[in-house]
Amino acid sequence: MSVITETLVEDGQFGTxxxxxxxERGEVVVEGAAVPRIVLSRSAGTEAEEHVPVGTRAADRLMLxxxxxxxxxxxxxxxxxxxSYAVDVRHAGHVWRLLPDSVPDSRLLRDGRRLGEFTSQGNGEVSAEWHEDAxxxxxxxxxxxxxxxxxxxxAQPMWMLVVDAIGDLVP
Known part of the structure; x- marks a missing residue:
């Protein structure tokens, strides 16, 4: 079933x-008057993994x-x-990394410097909080x-996953 979510986000520094x-298509598009158009897409014909909003974590099946x-x-x-849930992007001599910080949040880094935190439950709705000095x-x-x-x-911490797995084994 195709789920298309389009959300308008008011970013405090870069507007709407x-x-x-x-x-279904495995595609994310981000655009605005003050930001470049970003398209992340899954290769056509690729089977979608339900737990990943874009449908895959396989780099050879993704285009950005x-x-x-x-x-x-x-x-x-x-x-x-x-x-193990980190996502890296290399572009124009820089490296960005989105890396889970807690159960709901991930931090965004550019060249190792922390820029801010993002929250998204995989439904297309995203919120960001930028570090004041970033x-x-x-x-x-x-x-x-x-x-x-x-x-x-x-992402959950490893200890929590282990506890869940043990709980699943105990009748």
Missing amino acids: LTVRLDT TVDGEETQVRPAKGRLTRR APEALDVGLGYALAAGFGTG
């Missing part, structure tokens, strides 16, 4: 952004463009640790919203 998530220019996106596999640029904003919408944010 549109975040559109199409789970910044104003039409193809950009490298590398999501980790998403296993036991929070770090001074995010337009590309940071577009990429942050696109990655949060496409992969969701947050």
Whole structure:
């Protein structure tokens, strides 16, 4: 079943952004007057994984463009640790990383410097809180919203997963 969510977000520094998530096509589009157009999409014909909003974490089945220019996106596999849910982007000599911080949130870093936190439950709705001294640029904003919408944010700590697994084994 196709679920298309289009949300208008008021970013305090970059104005109104549109975040559109199409789970059937496996596509996220982020655009606004003050940010570059970001498109994250799953390869056509690729089977969608239900737990990933864009439908896959396989880098070879994803394409990311910044104003039409193809950009490298590398999501980790998403296993036991929070770090295994990281998503990296390389573009224009910089590296961005979206990395879970807590159960609901992920932090966005550019070249290792923390810019802010994002929250998205994988339904296309995204909120961001920028660090006061971070001074995010337009590309940071577009990429942050696109990655949060496409992969969701947050992850449980490993100890919590272990407790859940043990609980599932006990009758």
